[in-house]
Amino acid sequence: MSEYRSMSEDEVRERTRALLEKIHPEKSDSVTFRRAQYDEGLAWIHFPEGYGGLNVSPKMNVVVLDEISKHSSVVYNDPPAGLIGIGMGAPVLLTYGSEELKKTLLPRIFSGEDIWCQMFSEPSAGSDVAGLATRAVRDGDEWVVNGQKVWTTVAHLSKWGMLVARTNPDVPKHDGLSYFLLDMESPGVDVRPLYQITGEAEFNEVFFNDVRIPHEYMFGKEGQGWRVAITTLMNERVAIGGAGPRKKGGGSISQLMKLWSEREKQNLSPGQEAVMRDRVSRLYIETELLRLTAQRARAAQKAGNPGPEGSVAKLAQADINKRLWETAVDILGSKGLSFEAGYELRQSAGVDASSTEAFAKYQFLRSRANSIEGGTSEIMRNILGERVLGLPGEPRVDKDVAWKDVPRS
Amino acid sequence: MNLTFTEEQDELRATVRQFFADKSDEQAVRAHMNLPSGYDGDLWTQMAEQIGLAGLIVPEEHGGAGFGYKELCIVMEEMGRVLACAPYLATSVTATNALLQCADEATRNSLLPSIATGETIATLAYVESSGCWDLSEVNMRAQSKDDGWLLDGEKGWVLDGVAADVILVVARTETGLEVFRVEGDAEGLTRSDLPTLDLTRKLAKLSFASTPATKISEGDQSEALERVLALTVVALAAEQVGGAQACLDMAVEYASTRLQFGRPIGSYQAIKHKCADMLVEVEFAKTAAYHACFSAADEPGELLEAASLAKAYCSEVYFHAAAENIQIHGGMGFTWEHPAHLYFKRAKASALLFGDAAHHREALATIVGL
Numbered sequence: 001m002s003e004y005r006s007m008s009e010d011e012v013r014e015r016t017r018a019l020l021e022k023i024h025p026e027k028s029d030s031v032t033f034r035r036a037q038y039d040e041g042l043a044w045i046h047f048p049e050g051y052g053g054l055n056v057s058p059k060m061n062v063v064v065l066d067e068i069s070k071h072s073s074v075v076y077n078d079p080p081a082g083l084i085g086i087g088m089g090a091p092v093l094l095t096y097g098s099e100e101l102k103k104t105l106l107p108r109i110f111s112g113e114d115i116w117c118q119m120f121s122e123p124s125a126g127s128d129v130a131g132l133a134t135r136a137v138r139d140g141d142e143w144v145v146n147g148q149k150v151w152t153t154v155a156h157l158s159k160w161g162m163l164v165a166r167t168n169p170d171v172p173k174h175d176g177l178s179y180f181l182l183d184m185e186s187p188g189v190d191v192r193p194l195y196q197i198t199g200e201a202e203f204n205e206v207f208f209n210d211v212r213i214p215h216e217y218m219f220g221k222e223g224q225g226w227r228v229a230i231t232t233l234m235n236e237r238v239a240i241g242g243a244g245p246r247k248k249g250g251g252s253i254s255q256l257m258k259l260w261s262e263r264e265k266q267n268l269s270p271g272q273e274a275v276m277r278d279r280v281s282r283l284y285i286e287t288e289l290l291r292l293t294a295q296r297a298r299a300a301q302k303a304g305n306p307g308p309e310g311s312v313a314k315l316a317q318a319d320i321n322k323r324l325w326e327t328a329v330d331i332l333g334s335k336g337l338s339f340e341a342g343y344e345l346r347q348s349a350g351v352d353a354s355s356t357e358a359f360a361k362y363q364f365l366r367s368r369a370n371s372i373e374g375g376t377s378e379i380m381r382n383i384l385g386e387r388v389l390g391l392p393g394e395p396r397v398d399k400d401v402a403w404k405d406v407p408r409s
Numbered sequence: 410m411n412l413t414f415t416e417e418q419d420e421l422r423a424t425v426r427q428f429f430a431d432k433s434d435e436q437a438v439r440a441h442m443n444l445p446s447g448y449d450g451d452l453w454t455q456m457a458e459q460i461g462l463a464g465l466i467v468p469e470e471h472g473g474a475g476f477g478y479k480e481l482c483i484v485m486e487e488m489g490r491v492l493a494c495a496p497y498l499a500t501s502v503t504a505t506n507a508l509l510q511c512a513d514e515a516t517r518n519s520l521l522p523s524i525a526t527g528e529t530i531a532t533l534a535y536v537e538s539s540g541c542w543d544l545s546e547v548n549m550r551a552q553s554k555d556d557g558w559l560l561d562g563e564k565g566w567v568l569d570g571v572a573a574d575v576i577l578v579v580a581r582t583e584t585g586l587e588v589f590r591v592e593g594d595a596e597g598l599t600r601s602d603l604p605t606l607d608l609t610r611k612l613a614k615l616s617f618a619s620t621p622a623t624k625i626s627e628g629d630q631s632e633a634l635e636r637v638l639a640l641t642v643v644a645l646a647a648e649q650v651g652g653a654q655a656c657l658d659m660a661v662e663y664a665s666t667r668l669q670f671g672r673p674i675g676s677y678q679a680i681k682h683k684c685a686d687m688l689v690e691v692e693f694a695k696t697a698a699y700h701a702c703f704s705a706a707d708e709p710g711e712l713l714e715a716a717s718l719a720k721a722y723c724s725e726v727y728f729h730a731a732a733e734n735i736q737i738h739g740g741m742g743f744t745w746e747h748p749a750h751l752y753f754k755r756a757k758a759s760a761l762l763f764g765d766a767a768h769h770r771e772a773l774a775t776i777v778g779l
């Protein structure tokens with residue numbers, strides 16, 4: 001699976017039109033349509049045939065969407081709660097899952113029927129996620145799990161969880177981990193909301209109390225969980241870094257430009273106006289380069305899972321997005337002082353899109369997470385420095401020590 | 410637009426890289442930049458004759474290689490990487506584009522073939538003493554006399570203005586902005602080298618006193634010249650990417666080998682993270698420059714926007730990379746002996762040439778309706 005098969009854009013469009021002839025979004029619901037899209041290999045087009053793909057370059061995924069939107073007023077995009085399953089769960093399942101799990105779960109991920117979550121981070125293990133403490137102990141054909149996860153996005157909606165747990169505390173941290181797929185409806189799984197800067201709870205704490213997982217739900221071998229986790233994380237970074245708009249001037253920059261065009265001109269001196277305009281122009285450049293760099297990376301991508309270079313876009317995206325929404329609030333001026341949406345604690349997660357102004361204020365807060373979630377920007381710089389540029393690592397105090405003997409906060 | 414190069418284009422890059430690695434290493438650059446013309450005539454001849462670089466984008470019918478902007482971008486990037494000293498930007502990029510966009514058939518026929526062989530060095534002169542890179546700031550007026558024209562006034566910051574055999578001068582007439590051909594040895598033309606910040610590229614001040622000139626365009630050339638300048642900054646952005654990549658490579662190499670407190674300085678995050686940030690910026694700069702080159706080649710309607718975007722972004726990235734490279738090298742980076750300052754000076758000079766980052770962000774803001 002190292003080379004994609006070549007297929008012309010025209011053929012991809014033709015196949016998409018054939019799908020639309022069989023079933024049309026305007027006349028079906030999202031699940032039915034996306035299941036059919038999966039069956040035609042137009043879900044993850046870079047996946048192998050029979051698994052939602054056609055084994056062609058991932059740059060063709062955009063072509064499918066483009067063709068659908070040409071012929072249908074209704075477009076069933078990836079459901080927001082499904083992004084973890086679609087962007088990270090699916091490639092991991094494809095690489096490590098059993099044949100049976102792949103065949104049954106991949107279509108359900110794409111259709112949005114099953115939501116997935118990622119249970120890596122713990123209270124004492126965030127950036128240093130390989131130091132995690134949740135224990136899994138073998139009992140016959142099953143594993144018994146005890147411990148706690150934190151910051152688990154959409155756990156409260158999830159059917160499946162990607163779980164990394166410690167199966168051997170007596171070896172150095174990376175060597176004692178195993179990776180499981182956990183049915184979140186299993187007895188002993190307790191999900192509690194955690195409220196964030198916006199007042200909503202996208203993420204949760206998850207507690208495990210003698211939770212049992214069948215052995216065949218282990219991905220990779222016992223003790224190889226770190227490798228599987230890395231595959232997950234690299235897909236996550238590519239998903240985050242490449243999540244921007246596919247069209248020129250689309251997405252967040254169009255919101256910023258709208259706010260700029262609606263600015264209260266009388267409140268800005270010519271000097272302030274020039275400075276702000278320069279900031280907006282700079283952000284236009286950067287968001288455009290984010291989009292084009294993701295496009296360039298997709299075009300160059302070989303088959304298989306992405307490597308550490310995905311951290312380029314992840315790191316850039318965090319910085320640009322934060323600055324973009326800071327600029328938006330600065331453009332609003334005194335209007336930025338009010339926060340009409342309020343901070344009522346709630347479990348529903350979602351953007352306040354009642355107006356561009358409300359959207360901007362919401363994003364100003366939400367974007368702070370961009371340089372933390374999916375690995376902090378400091379960790380991205382370590383990865384780029386060491387894994388891409390080949391700079392020497394830092395001295396490690398925990399490297400050759402049994403996990404149980406490493407100090408933890 | 411895929412922004413990826415074909416196998417043939419990758420081969421061209423390999424050939425060009427090897428050529429400059431052989432002929433234009435640091436020692437050679439230091440020698441060439443001290444020559445009166447600022448470049449080595451033999452190297453220039455080899456560039457033209459051995460690998461056909463001088464006429465790279467000159468159409469085949471005029472004796473050139475007939476390549477497009479993607480290939481030009483590759484060459485500029487590779488030359489920027491090693492700071493190759495040559496009148497390339499002046500004659501093979503700016504003047505060639507000006508001839509292709511503005512000149513009448515007869516002039517194209519007479520000049521392009523010898524530009525393609527490297528025998529004629531041409532350059533474009535438009536900026537005046539204000540130092541503003543906007544075409545609207547061109548004030549020089551051409552006077553018609555008998556069946557020719559006379560030019561009076563000054564042009565500044567002219568690329569390789571002293572070495573050039575032919576100068577394409579932008580001046581006003583009743584019809585608008587037109588382009589004039591002036592011979593390097595014309596009567597009433599005084600040329601002087603400017604003392605330049607960047608030691609690897611020559612700039613000149615030209616004074617015209619009733620200097621005879623030939624008008625080579627027909628009617629107002631404002632729009633065509635706008636395109637010429639955009640095409641020039643696209644090439645310059647590609648050159649900046651090459652320079653920025655060289656600075657990053659140098660910094661990473663040094664950070665991996667220089668030991669302090671018993672370990673490589675690159676193992677310290679303060680240094681490692683600088684390098685990581687440079688990497689991100691260089692990758693984005695590549696996107697910007699390639700996008701601009703591909704637009705120049707395939708999407709002329711996008712050219713002006715893509716060019717300003719690239720020049721604004723790549724200028725800052727190159728300067729930042731060159732500055733960080735000095736910092737990472739410590740005292741060594743501040744010496745005359747080390748090449749870091751050559752890149753630093755090239756970075757700032759190329760950022761200022763043909764409009765700085767703020768100038769191009771302003772241009773872009775206008776284009777996208779901010």
Ligand SMILES: Cc1cc2nc3c(=O)[nH]c(=O)nc-3n(C[C@H](O)[C@H](O)[C@H](O)COP(=O)(O)OP(=O)(O)OC[C@H]3O[C@@H](n4cnc5c(N)ncnc54)[C@H](O)[C@@H]3O)c2cc1C
Nearest residue numbers: 118119120121126127151152153369372373374375376378
């Ligand atoms: C909105 C959101 C959603 C999330 N969703 C999920 C999820 O679904 N599943 C999941 O498993 N996790 C999730 N996370 C957790 C996220 O991955 C962690 O928060 C992140 O990895 C950082 O860990 P930490 O919070 O423990 O901070 P720490 O690791 O304690 O970091 C604190 C600070 O120290 C810095 N730091 C730490 N180590 C180093 C180092 N070696 N070098 C330099 N600086 C360092 C960090 O960069 C940071 O600035 C989510 C987080 C957020 C904010």
